[in-house]
Amino acid sequence: MNEILLLLLGIVGIFAVGCSIALLALGRMIDQFPTGDESKRTRSIASPIETTRISVVAFWALFIVGTWAVFQESRILLIAGITTFFAICLFILTALIFSFAVLKTMRGRRLGIEMPILQLSPSAPAPVPVPQAEPAPPAPVLRKRYNNPVTDFMLNALLKKD
Numbered sequence: 001m002n003e004i005l006l007l008l009l010g011i012v013g014i015f016a017v018g019c020s021i022a023l024l025a026l027g028r029m030i031d032q033f034p035t036g037d038e039s040k041r042t043r044s045i046a047s048p049i050e051t052t053r054i055s056v057v058a059f060w061a062l063f064i065v066g067t068w069a070v071f072q073e074s075r076i077l078l079i080a081g082i083t084t085f086f087a088i089c090l091f092i093l094t095a096l097i098f099s100f101a102v103l104k105t106m107r108g109r110r111l112g113i114e115m116p117i118l119q120l121s122p123s124a125p126a127p128v129p130v131p132q133a134e135p136a137p138p139a140p141v142l143r144k145r146y147n148n149p150v151t152d153f154m155l156n157a158l159l160k161k162d
Contacts (some may be wrong), residue, residue, distance in 0.1 A: 012085050013112055016063060019092045020056050026099035027052025033106050048102075055095055062088045 031049040046049070062084055067083030 008068060009070065009085075012089065013063075015089065016059070016092065019096060020059065022093065023052055023095055023099060024049075024056060026096070026103060030099065030103055031107065033103070052095075052099075053090075059088055059092055 040150040066081045066084035
């Protein structure tokens with residue numbers, strides 16, 4: 001069983017090294033991306049490169065804790081270590097996806113590419129209303145009613161027209 005855990009630990013370690021390098025590179029690219037007015041921009045702990053470095057350090061700290069937990073003889077610590085590995089792998093994947101999305105958005109703005117926006121009203125001019133002889137009565141709206149006040153409140157809030 002320890003051989004399987006060592007193999008899985010090696011696979012997760014290689015995955016972690018690659019993702020950490022990619023995440024740090026993406027953080028650096030986002031931080032150095034030209035935003036236009038650089039005089040107003042402040043570099044602090046909240047800048048993308050610093051936040052990425054803190055995230056990678058936290059990732060590796062949890063990786064070491066998970067490695068320690070996997071090598072213990074206790075069944076509970078083994079489960080906690082495997083869970084830690086799973087959680088930090090999801091964390092780093094989420095961080096990579098988010099970084100790619102931020103970089104794509106920043107590049108799209110620089111190139112002048114408009115992001116698709118859901119348009120609720122047509123862009124054509126509004127038609128002129130034609131007077132009718134007699135307005136038709138509104139058709140009854142049929143919807144299923146639930147006897148739960150929470151779902152009634154949420155349903156009414158979603159269907160509310162302004």
